[in-house]
Amino acid sequence: MKGLLLFITFLTSLFAANAQSEVVLENILVVDVKKGALLDSSQDIVIANGKIKEVIKAGTYSGDGLVIECSGQYLIPGLWDMHAHPDDPEMWRMNPTAERRDQLMPLFVLYGVTGIRDMAGDLNVINRWRKEIEDGNLLGPEIVAGGPLIDGPNPMWDGSIGIPSTERVKFKVDSLIDAGVDFLKIYSLLPDSIYFALSEYANSIDFPFVGHVPLDVTTLEAAESGMKSQEHLLNLLMDCSPHQEDFYNKTIDYGDVTGRLARYIYRSDLMIETYDPEKAEELFRSYVENESWHTPTISMWYKNAYFEREVRVDEAHIKYLPPYMREYWTPEVNDHLQLRDPGFLALKKRLVDKYLEVIGEMNQAGVKLLAGTDVGANPLCFPGLSLHYELEMLVEAGLTAGEALKTATFNPAEFLNVTERYGSIDEGKVADLVILSSNPLNDITNTRKIVGVIRNGTYYSGIEISNRMNEIADFQKK
Ligand SMILES: [Zn+2]
Structure with a gap:
């Protein structure tokens, strides 16, 4: 027994030594995501100790590291999903087990997503993930997290922090910060008075807050x-209409339209019909001036509006999900899939079209955008995969492929203030990288053509990626 243990220790140290030695991506075409262009010539990328050690002209590497021949392949920084809920409180009612839930973590990385901004989940779960990932016991992305949602006195979802009055703001915010959140995530039902008290307090201690613009607050x-x-x-859209006041004050003249649903549709139609580009332009300028970024999560809106069709498009990917999630993504139980009558669906589709237009205009106006998917309870918002959908839809909205790629690479790093470590392929940065077989600047769908991923310096080949995916599918089948 002792001999076996010694042998295992020997093996482990061998692997550790291997993990520590240099990995070289030889002769690869590097995408400069800041410029949206390829570097002029192919490079050798030397990776050591989890970092990019050197970016040198192809053919000039002379060390004895593990060489991976990458001729004709493309290198991008690891992608970030800036709106993720792998432990979505909305799914807790499905009693997810830790083992099944943990397998969502490798999926992100295997699809090229090496970082996520967690926008609501149990902080204990998230902190455990962070630790296991850091210790090398679980393959997963870098996680920046806000912990629980901050909502009004009667929160919408389980696990939220409800703030009942302005007097309680300081205590609640302080306890979240003590618990280790990286930012505060605001939710829809927070009354305006409490929201403003919170923003004032958070600003006074220089702590970031993000999230849903509450129902009573304008953008x-x-x-x-x-x-x-x-x-x-x-x-x-409310803010871009001359009826803005009526929307917020709920004093719209509905004529002879009755019924809650019919009125909702009427109201949304009115927003779209009365969209005022000048009002919008002014608003977008305010976002730029105030450095208020936007995460449209357009693929989430799209997958919901077109669920009946998209559930077939995505059929092949469902098998990687834990059973509780598959089950939650059905109209029978999913809160987001209620109200599927034709009038309402047509409205959702019109909204998607309008949002696509608006995103294009925001981008033109210089509003800073982040790629986010809302992965979690929202149907067909997959860990990892959906980030590619989001990038494709941003291109549909009018961004160039390079601009779209930036929303998931350099922009997240800039937003999170971590450009020293993430966001581009430069010496000294964390080696979170994705190798592609085709140029993503020519066609954004090429971000899906992954032939290798490097996470924190560890290389996963295409074969290893598909083996791991198969293992996950097998595990989730049982
Ligand atoms: Zn969300």
Whole structure:
């Protein structure tokens, strides 16, 4: 027994030594995501100790590291999903087990997503993931996390922090910061008075807050009060309509339209029909001036509006998900899939079209955008895979492929203030990288053509990626 243990220790140290030695991506075409262009000539990328040690002209590497021949292949920084909920409180009712839930972590990386901004989940679970990932016991992305949602006195979801009054703001915020959150995630039902008290307090201690613009707050107020990122384009269309006041005050003249659903549709149609480009332009300027970023999560809106069709498109990917998630992504149980009558669906599709237009205009106006998927409870928002969908839809909205790629690489690093470590392929940065067989600047769908991933300096070949994917599918089948 002792001999076996010694042998295992010997093997482990061998692997550790191997992991420590240099890995060289030889003769690869590097995408400069800041410029949206390829570097002029092929490079050798030397990786050691989890970092990019050197970016040198191809053919000039002379060490004895593990060489991976990458001729004709393309290198991008690891992608970030800036709106993720792998431990979505909304799915807790499905009783997810830790073992099944943990297998969502490798999926991100295997699809090229090496970093996520967690936008609500149990901080204990997230901290355990962070530790296991850091210790090398679980393959997973870098995680930046906000912990629980901050909502009004009667929160919408389990696990949220409800703030009942302005007097409680300081205590609640302080306890979240003590618990180790990286930022505060605001939710929809937070009353405006409490929201403003919170923004004032957070600003006074220079702590970032992001999230849903609450129902009673305008996107301009959110930007001016320092909300660092606004999610899902919420409230934006109301703010671009001359009927803005009526929407917020709920004093719309519905004529003879009755019924809650019919009125909702009427109201949304009115927003789209009365969209005022000048009002919008002014608003976008305020986002830029106040450095209020936007995460449209357009693929989430799209997958919901077209669920009936898309559930077939995505059929092949469902097998990688834990059973509780597969089950939650069905109309029978999913809160987001209620109200599927034709009138409402047509409205959702019109909204997607309008949002695509708006995203294009925001980009033109210089509003800083982040790629995010809302992976979690929202149907067909997959760990990893959906980030590629999001990039494709951003291109559909009018971004160039290079601009779209930036929303998932350099922009997240800039937003999170970690450009020293992430966001581009430069010496000294963390070796989170994705190798592609085709140029993503020519066609954004090429980000899906992954032939290798490097996470924190460890290389995963294409074969290893598909083996691991198969293992996950097998595990989730049982
Ligand atoms: Zn979300």
